[in-house]
Amino acid sequence: xxATAVANNPEDIVAASYVGxxxxxxxxxxxxxxxxxxxxxxxxxxxxxxxxxxRSTTEIHANSHVIVENGVRLKLNIIDTPGYGDLxxxxxxxxxxxxxxxxxxxxxxxxxxxxxxxxxIPDTRxxxxxxxxxxxxxxxxxxxxxxxxxxxxxxxxxPVIAKSDSLxxxxxxxxxxxxxxxxxxxxxxxxxxxxxxxxxxxxDLNERVRNMLPFAIVGSERTVVVDGKPVRGRxxxxxxxxxxxxxxxxxxYLRNFxxxxxxxxxxxxxxxxxxxxxRSKQLLALKESSAKQQQQxxxxx
Numbered sequence: 143x144x145a146t147a148v149a150n151n152p153e154d155i156v157a158a159s160y161v162g163x164x165x166x167x168x169x170x171x172x173x174x175x176x177x178x179x180x181x182x183x184x185x186x187x188x189x190x191x192x193x194x195x196x197r198s199t200t201e202i203h204a205n206s207h208v209i210v211e212n213g214v215r216l217k218l219n220i221i222d223t224p225g226y227g228d229l230x231x232x233x234x235x236x237x238x239x240x241x242x243x244x245x246x247x248x249x250x251x252x253x254x255x256x257x258x259x260x261x262x263i264p265d266t267r268x269x270x271x272x273x274x275x276x277x278x279x280x281x282x283x284x285x286x287x288x289x290x291x292x293x294x295x296x297x298x299x300x301p302v303i304a305k306s307d308s309l310x311x312x313x314x315x316x317x318x319x320x321x322x323x324x325x326x327x328x329x330x331x332x333x334x335x336x337x338x339x340x341x342x343x344x345x346d347l348n349e350r351v352r353n354m355l356p357f358a359i360v361g362s363e364r365t366v367v368v369d370g371k372p373v374r375g376r377x378x379x380x381x382x383x384x385x386x387x388x389x390x391x392x393x394x395y396l397r398n399f400x401x402x403x404x405x406x407x408x409x410x411x412x413x414x415x416x417x418x419x420x421r422s423k424q425l426l427a428l429k430e431s432s433a434k435q436q437q438q439x440x441x442x443x
Contacts, residue, residue: 158264159219159220159221159246159265159267159268159269161287169274169276169304169305170274170304170305170361171222171223172222172362173362173363174272174302174304174359174361175220176363177361177362177374177385177393178361178396178397178400178401184240187421187435192406200283202221202222202223202238203221203222204219204220204221204266204331205219205220206219206220207220219266221242221268221369223238223242225237225275230270234352235285235289236288236289236292240293240296241272242267242268243293243296243297244296244420246266246267246268247296247416247417247420247421248382248420248424249331250263250265250266250267250417251420251421251424257442261320265413267412267413267417268297268412269297269298269409269411269412270297270298270299270300270333270400270408270412271293271297271298271299271300272300272301272302272343272400273289273290273293273299273300273301273302274302274304275302275303275304275321275356276304277303277304277305277306277308277309277317277390278317279309279317280317280320280352281317281321281324282321282324282325287324287330289326290328291330292332294330294332296416296420297410297412297416298333298334298408298416299333299355300332300333300355300356300357300396300399301321301325301355301356302356302357302358302359302396303317303318303321303356303359304359305359305360306359306360306391307360307376307378307383307391309358314374318356318358321356322356331405333349333408333411334348334352334404334407334411335411335415336348347403351395351399351404354392354395357392357393357395357396357399358391359391359392359393359396360375360376360383360385360390360391360393361384361385361393362374362375362376362385364376364377364410366382368382368384373385373386373387374386375390
C-alpha cells in the first residue's frame with residue numbers, strides 16, 4: 143500500500159496512492175484498505191459461498207476515490223496487485239509490481255522534462271508499499287526475502303502481519319522477532335529512515351515505529367457490539383477482536399503512521415531518495431546513449 147500527497151495542489155486536495163503486495167492471495171489487502179479509510183473503496187475477491195469458484199487478482203488495477211476527513215479532501219489511488227506466491231512456478235513473479243512502480247517514476251519524469259510542463263504535475267508515484275506477511279508463526283520464505291530486496295530498492299516498504307488474530311500474543315511477539323532478525327540478516331532496509339534533518343522527537347518516533355515492525359493488524363468492515371457499543375471487529379467463539387483496540391492489534395498505529403505522522407515524510411522520501419535515484423540513472427543512461435551516437439561515424443554518401 144502506498145501513500146502520496148501533492149503539496150500546493152490547485153484544488154486543495156491531497157493525492158494518495160496505496161499499493162498492497164502479499165505473498166499469496168487472501169491475506170486481506172482489500173479489507174485493510176476499506177478499514178483504514180472507514181469506507182468501502184475496494185471489493186474483496188474472497189469467496190462468500192462454497193459453490194463460488196476461487197477468485198484472485200490476476201493483473202494490476204488502479205482505482206481512484208475521493209474521501210473527506212477533518213475537512214481535508216483526500217484523493218486515493220488504490221492499486222490492487224496479484225499475490226506473488228500463487229503459482230507453481232514463481233520465477234520473476236515480482237516483475238509486474240516492480241515494473242509498475244518504475245513506470246510511475248518514468249511517467250512523472252517525462253512530464254517533468256517536457257518543455258511546457260504543467261505547474262502541478264499529477265503524481266501517481268508509489269510512496270509506500272505495505273507488504274503483507276502470512277501469519278504462519280515461523281519465519282519468511284526465501285521468495286519473501288527476494289521480493290522484499292527488490293521492492294526496498296525502489297519504494298518505501300512497510301511490513302504487516304496479516305490476520306494477526308490467528309496468533310496468540312506470545313506467538314505474535316516471537317514471530318515479529320524472527321522476521322526482523324531475518325530482515326536484518328539480509329540487510330533489507332525498511333521505512334522509516336533517519337536523516338540529519340530530523341529533530342530528537344522525530345528520531346524517537348521513528349525508533350518507536352521500528353520497534354513495532356512488522357505491524358500486527360486485523361481488518362474488518364463489519365460492525366459488532368461490545369458492551370453495548372458498535373465497533374469494527376471480528377467475532378470469534380472465544381470473543382470479539384476490536385480492530386481499533388490497541389490491546390487487540392496494531393491497526394490504529396498503522397493507520398496513524400500511514401495517514402498522519404509520516405504521510406508527508408513518505409512523500410519526501412520517495413521524491414528525494416527513490417525517485418531521485420531513478421531519475422539520475424535514467425538521465426545518465428540518456429547522456430551515455432547520446433554520447434555514443436555522436437561518436438559513431440557519419441554514413442558515407
